[in-house]
Amino acid sequence: MKKILIVDDDPNILDYMTSLFEDSGFKTFTARDVQEGLKIAKKEVPDLITLDLEMPDEWGPRFYRKMSQDKSLKNIPVIVISGLSGGDHAVGKAVAYLTKPFDRDELLKIVKETLHVS
Amino acid sequence: MSHEILIIDKDASHARALCVYLERKRMENHMAFTPDEAAVLYDNIEAQVILADPGLPDMEVTAFLKSIKSTHAQVQIIIMTTLEQFDQAMAELKYDAVHYLLKPVKSTALDMALYQARSWIELNRQLESTKKKLKLLRHTQHLYQQLFDEVPCYISVQDRSFRLTATNKRFKQDFGDEIGSHCYAVYKHRGSVCQTCPVADTFADGNSHSTEEVVTSKSGKQHHVLTWTAPIRNGEGEITQVMEMSTDITEIRQLQDHLTSLGLMIGSMSHGVRGMLTALDGGIYKLETGLAKNDMARTHKAFDQVKQMTGRIRKMVLEILYYAKSRELHYQSINIAEMADKVVGDALAIASKLGVKLEANISPTLGVIDVDPTWLQAALVNFVENAIDACAYDRYKQDHVVTFDAFELSADRICFIITDNGMGMDQETKEKMFTLFFTSKGSQGTGLGLFIANRVIQQHGGTINVESELKKGSKFHICLPKSKSNQPKMVPVSKKLTTGVNNETDNKK
Numbered sequence: 218m219k220k221i222l223i224v225d226d227d228p229n230i231l232d233y234m235t236s237l238f239e240d241s242g243f244k245t246f247t248a249r250d251v252q253e254g255l256k257i258a259k260k261e262v263p264d265l266i267t268l269d270l271e272m273p274d275e276w277g278p279r280f281y282r283k284m285s286q287d288k289s290l291k292n293i294p295v296i297v298i299s300g301l302s303g304g305d306h307a308v309g310k311a312v313a314y315l316t317k318p319f320d321r322d323e324l325l326k327i328v329k330e331t332l333h334v335s
Numbered sequence: 336m337s338h339e340i341l342i343i344d345k346d347a348s349h350a351r352a353l354c355v356y357l358e359r360k361r362m363e364n365h366m367a368f369t370p371d372e373a374a375v376l377y378d379n380i381e382a383q384v385i386l387a388d389p390g391l392p393d394m395e396v397t398a399f400l401k402s403i404k405s406t407h408a409q410v411q412i413i414i415m416t417t418l419e420q421f422d423q424a425m426a427e428l429k430y431d432a433v434h435y436l437l438k439p440v441k442s443t444a445l446d447m448a449l450y451q452a453r454s455w456i457e458l459n460r461q462l463e464s465t466k467k468k469l470k471l472l473r474h475t476q477h478l479y480q481q482l483f484d485e486v487p488c489y490i491s492v493q494d495r496s497f498r499l500t501a502t503n504k505r506f507k508q509d510f511g512d513e514i515g516s517h518c519y520a521v522y523k524h525r526g527s528v529c530q531t532c533p534v535a536d537t538f539a540d541g542n543s544h545s546t547e548e549v550v551t552s553k554s555g556k557q558h559h560v561l562t563w564t565a566p567i568r569n570g571e572g573e574i575t576q577v578m579e580m581s582t583d584i585t586e587i588r589q590l591q592d593h594l595t596s597l598g599l600m601i602g603s604m605s606h607g608v609r610g611m612l613t614a615l616d617g618g619i620y621k622l623e624t625g626l627a628k629n630d631m632a633r634t635h636k637a638f639d640q641v642k643q644m645t646g647r648i649r650k651m652v653l654e655i656l657y658y659a660k661s662r663e664l665h666y667q668s669i670n671i672a673e674m675a676d677k678v679v680g681d682a683l684a685i686a687s688k689l690g691v692k693l694e695a696n697i698s699p700t701l702g703v704i705d706v707d708p709t710w711l712q713a714a715l716v717n718f719v720e721n722a723i724d725a726c727a728y729d730r731y732k733q734d735h736v737v738t739f740d741a742f743e744l745s746a747d748r749i750c751f752i753i754t755d756n757g758m759g760m761d762q763e764t765k766e767k768m769f770t771l772f773f774t775s776k777g778s779q780g781t782g783l784g785l786f787i788a789n790r791v792i793q794q795h796g797g798t799i800n801v802e803s804e805l806k807k808g809s810k811f812h813i814c815l816p817k818s819k820s821n822q823p824k825m826v827p828v829s830k831k832l833t834t835g836v837n838n839e840t841d842n843k844k
Binding site for chain 2: 232
C-alpha cells in the first residue's frame with residue numbers, strides 16, 4: 218500500500234485529504250507543521266507528500282528545502298496544495314501545483330499517475 | 336474743449352453785441368430771443384453755458400431756465416439783469432444760476448463769470464468720472480471679497496511673522512476670527528513655527544509652494560488639507576505678505592484609506608477563504624461518501640463539519656459586509672437575559688467540539704436594553720468564541736473553562752464578563768487585538784472579528800476592559816448603557832479605520 222504524507226496546518230483539510238486518500242486505497246500520515254512533517258517523513262519515508270505553503274510557524278518551501286537535503290527523502294515527489302496563488306515557483310521541483318479549493322478528481326488523478334497506480 | 340454758449344435775450348442788439356464779443360474770444364455761441372427759440376436751439380446744440388436775461392416780470396424765461404437746470408444739472412447759467420430786476424432775478428433763480436451780472440454787462444465781469452462757469456463744468460466732469468470709477472471699484476471690491484469669502488477652501492493672508500492679516504469666511508467658520516494670531520497657533524495649536532512651512536518658503540523665494548497638512552479646527556476636528564501659497568507684492572514688487580489656500584481633502588483621504596484597507600483585507604483574507612472552501616469541500620465529500628456507504632457515523636460527522644464551515648464562512652462574509660459598508664444601527668428593546676442565553680447557545684457547539692466547558696451565570700431579572708440585536712449579539716459571540724479559541728490553543732492546562740457572566744452594574748448599566756483560562760495574551764497581542772487585520776490565529780483568523788466587535792460595543796456607547804496574563808488566561812469586561820439616550824453619537828464604522836483600547840494600539844498613524 219502506497220504511503221502519502223499530508224502537511225497542512227488546518228485540521229479540517231487534513232481530515233478531508235485523509236478520507237479522500239484512504240478511500241482510494243492509500244495509507245496516510247498527517248503533519249500540522251514543518252518539524253512534525255520532517256519527523257514523520259524520516260520515519261515513514263512516504264511515497265508522496267502533499268504540502269501546504271503557508272503555515273503559521275514555518276513556510277512550506279522551508280520544509281521542501283530541508284527535505285531535499287536529506288538523501289533518503291529528496292526523491293519523494295511533492296504536490297503543492299496551497300491557498301496562495303501565483304507561487305508556482307516557490308517549490309521548483311513539485312510534480313504539481315494545486316490551488317485551494319482544489320478539484321479532488323484532479324488531485325487523485327495526479328496522485329495515481331505519480332505513483333503509477335490505476 | 337469748446338463750451339458752446341446759448342445767449343437768451345429779447346434785446347437783440349445787446350445779444351448781438353455779446354455775440355460779437357464772444358466770437359472775438361473764439362467762443363462758439365448761439366442766440367435766441369424767446370424761450371421757445373431757446374428750447375429748440377438747446378436741444379440741437381446742448382449748450383454748456385446759458386447766458387440769459389430773464390426779462391422779468393415775464394416769467395417765461397425763468398421757467399425755461401429752471402426746467403433746463405432740473406433735467407441738465409451740469410449746465411451753467413449766468414444771469415444778466417438790470418439793477419431794478421436784480422433782486423427779483425436772484426429770488427427767482429437762487430442757486431440755479433452760477434453768477435448774476437448787471438446789465439449792461441461789463442467785459443471783465445463776463446470773462447470772470449464765464450471762467451467760473453467753465454471751472455464748474457470741468458470740476459463736475461471730474462467729479463462724475465471719479466464717481467464712476469469709485470462705483471466700479473466698489474463693485475470690484477465686493478466681487479473680490481465675495482470670491483475670497485466663498486471659495487470652497489480656507490484662505491489666510493500672513494505677514495512675515497506668520498500673523499494672520501486676513502481670512503475668508505470658511506476659515507472663520509472652522510478656525511475662528513483670529514486676525515492677528517499666529518498661523519501655527521490657529522491651525523496646529525502650536526507655540527512655535529512649524530518645521531516645514533510653505534509660507535516661509537514663499538517669502539524666501541517668491542514661488543508658490545505646496546504641502547499636505549493635518550490641521551485641527553476650533554471644534555477639535557482634524558482636517559487633511561492640501562495647501563498652496565502665493566506671494567502678495569507691493570507696488571515696488573517686494574513680497575509683503577503671503578496668501579495660503581488650503582483645500583480640505585479629509586474625505587478623499589478617508590476614502591483612500593478605506594479602499595487601501597479593503598484591498599489589504601481582500602488580500603489577507605484570500606488564504607483563509609480558500610482554506611474554508613477546501614474544508615467545506617471536505618465536508619461535502621464525506622457527506623457524499625458517507626451516504627453512499629450508508630455510514631451514519633461518517634455522515635453525521637460530515638454534516639457537523641459542513642455546518643461548522645458554513646457558519647465560519649457566514650461569519651466571515653458578514654464581517655466583510657459590515658466592514659465594507661457604512662452601517663447604521665437598528666435599535667430594538669431586547670430582553671437582556673434572553674439575548675445572553677442566545678449568545679451562550681451560539682457558542683456552545685464550538686465549545687463542546689473543542690472540549691471547552693462553557694459556564695453561564697445570567698441573572699433572569701436584567702430587564703431590557705436598547706441595542707441593535709444582530710450586531711451586539713454577534714459581537715458578544717465573537718468575544719466568547721475568542722475565549723474558547725484561547726482555550727483550544729492552550730497546551731499548558733488539561734481542563735478549560737470559559738465563563739460568561741451577565742449582571743447589572745447600576746440602574747442603567749449592564750456588564751458582561753467573559754473569563755477563560757486559555758493561553759492568555761502577551762503585551763503585543765493585548766495592544767493590537769482590536770486593530771484591523773491583526774490576528775493571532777494564522778490563516779484561521781481574518782483580523783476583523785475583534786476589530787468589529789470593539790466597534791460595535793463603542794457604537795453602542797459601551798466600554799471594554801481587558802485583563803490578561805500569558806499562559807494563565809484572559810478576562811474581558813464589557814459594559815453597556817441600557818438606554819439609547821445615554822449613548823454617545825458615533826461615526827459610522829466604515830468611516831473610521833483605526834481602533835484600539837487606547838490610542839497606542841492604532842497602527843495606522
